[in-house]
Amino acid sequence: MEEMEIVGQIVGGKTAKILIREKSGKKIELGDLLVVEENGALIILQVYDLAYGSQIPQSMRELIAGLKLEGYGTELTFLEPQLRNYVIAEVKAIARVEGNDVRIPKSLPSFFSPLRHVTEKDLSFLTKPPNPVYIGKVRSGSKVLNVDVFLNGVDVFTHHIVIPATTGRGKSNLVKVMLWSILDQPDFGVLVLDPHDEYYGRHGKGLKDHPKAKENLLYYSSTPLAGTNTLIVNLRSIMPWHFQGIVSFTDAQWDAIRRYHNTFHEQWIENIVRGTEINGVAPRTLEVLQRKLDNVLGVYLDDAGNIQCRNRVFSETAGTTTTRDIANALEAGKKVIVDTSKLSDEAELLIGSIVASEIFYRYQSYKSEGKLDEKPVVSIVIEEAPRVLGGDVLASLGENIYSTIAREGRKFKVGLIAITQLISLIPKTILANMNTKIILGNEIAVERRAVIDSAAQDLSEDDRTIASLDKGEAIISSSFTKFAVPVQIPLFEKYIEGSEKKSREEVVFVG
């Protein structure tokens, strides 16, 4: 071992609880990555708890403290205190590295082995995969190493991603960083349903500043900026199944909806709003449906008998191709942000449902036609995911397109990026299908427990580590990583510095 800067030594423990005595003067932190060198291999260990250790009995330590505090012996000290008092770190071995071969350790490192901090060279096996999605840099405790962490986008997007964290821990910053890194990659189409209008960069830096934004980014908003698209969906694009699991209807109301759809096909909503009576639907049911459509879509009949929409997002005349345009863009590997900040929850989820259904069913048919391999992966970013994936929602409203994608999407290259503060509300059967979790700080114990229980790696000892994650610090637990990788996510504004859009070339005008 040449010039190894020892920070501690193994002094006991068992498989998942190895005890390290900290060398005096060295500070071992929660989450630190330590290394034992052994027969040409490296064993990487991670600190998950810290405690005091002392060779002096507790009563003696308390007595000495009392004497000092009460002024009887301010000069009192321990003989060779660095030998008698120390810190014990609890660590677990997370990876055994031999060259580029990384495995889960199946044996303990040698007893009494010295340890050092991990270095960038130790992590040279973390190479850039094909279809890379950037997450950040490897973090050891609070120290950031100059080692980039990428995930293979095709793998992780098809197998869904969950980002659990409480407010202010950097969820949207993370998603912005990820999307920026793939904006010029045609192998993924990503739909972002953005209820806070924070991804495009309406008021500051955002994905619009990417050099390839003009070609690869579409932004739909009910208040579009110059050159961006108006979010307007034609009523005829909306089918009864788009409401499935999103809006609550009674059996009688569903029956009425089916009758209207069978009678008027794509004009079913217009006819309900206009109050066209048909056999088998009671006037009372029709009235309730009118009210519900008014609540969800904001559509009503004005005094002149014209259909109006309060939020102007749904239209009888315009927006005929919006759904198709978005689905085409996703299929072409573009990224589409839909600003739903001015819509109700239900309207937002409905628009997502319309687009997600279009893309999911298209991809289903591509699979049956044998064309799926040529298509890019499509991922859908959904904020506050329990609104559609929550156990109580699924129990009361039934399955919806998002839960269908969560369960079956990977067969058709369609995935979810579910963002949530309350992962505990999502049933385990769905979480089990979501193979990558990017865990940010969370102070709620129940939520941490839910994250730990559904992680791809054993994080049973990481409760404190997760609780202590600062803003921008995260742990990636994925079936596509060999171990749970601690990362530091860069601040989006810092990350994009220097790679923003260049000024355009000169245009000659012909009138």
Added chain:
Amino acid sequence: MYKFAHISDCHIGANREPALESLELAAFAKALDICIQEKVDFILITGDLFHANIPDMRAANEAVKKMKEVRDKGIPIYVIYGSHDYSPNQTSMIDILDSAGLIKKIVKGKVVEGKLKLEFFEDPKTKAKLTGISARKVGLEKNYFEILDRETLEKERGFRIFAFHSAVSELKPEFLAEMEAIPVSFLPKGFEYYAGGHIHQYCEAGFPNYERIAYPGTLFAGYPRDFEQSAKGVKRGFLIVYFEDKVKDVRFHEVKVCDYVYFEYDVTNKNSVQARTDLLEKLGKLDVQGKLVIVKVKGELSGGKTSDISASEIRSRLIEKGAINVIVNRYGLTSKEYAAIKVMGEDIQTIENKLLRENIGKVKVSNEELKGEKGAKLASDLLRILRQEQKLSESKKDYTERIQKMAVEILGLEEVFK
């Protein structure tokens, strides 16, 4: 109250068949006659007045005579280029007529510090202020919209009309879903009227800040698809806009120059002999006297050649029965025995993309980037680059270098050509 006519997509010279050409000219003449009768204060033609920048001279001559008649009545005609009659060197028929004072091109502006500053043209009588952006080939006018100084235009007071020849995404009809389009937000806000061209079907809608956007559609037909739409009942015509300081009313005036018959025949499960016999028998029963007939034959023959269903035979049979003209659409016709790649599309770009996708499999290459969807997209992107025209101020050498550089970038070969 003032009023102006909003006409678009006349496509004079598009139809070379004498019968169709005279109908095309009749539609144009009829529209202008209505303008004279209605005593409109001016006429605004929002692109594709002619089918080409140097159109068929016989048809152009007839159209010019009619426009002269209108002009002599004191009705000015304002125009913008469409994607068909655009000329990068300003040497199209539109420019000739503009120079002669018969029509007036209203688009004027220049690029200052990267921003396109447009000027308004004021109609002397009504004081309506007109400006706009002409079309260029394959939707390249988008570049102009990207640098348009909207703010200055929005500050102008008065009755403002913005003329343009581009599809607006939010207003595209479903059958034009694949058409290149601009978002409505590219237009300057708050104008009293947005006069659109390029979409061949009448449509009108309002959005927040863009209260009245209208496309009159084509007057007759620029493409075979237009005939089919007309035969299915789509009305052709133009708009008369009534205004004071705001638009008071917009009325669609139908221009009908003939009756249509639309006949669709599905050959599926029939061989070519059975299908031909059955089709001709059915066509024989149609009343086509004095009508324009559109016959669409589609489906997959169970046997025989698609050429057994002869367009010329169908045409001559129906002409014999008194049809003005017959348009036969066989794009959807295939045969199990003779599979040939045929594609249908609504515009050139769609057809091109479909053809590339369909044919890419036939090209044997080892590089994964050149196969499948990726290969088709690469080919499409490359074509887009190679189609770019030389800029006015650009030397041939600069032009060649620019195109080469862009092509190398598209192909991802920067390292090779470094």
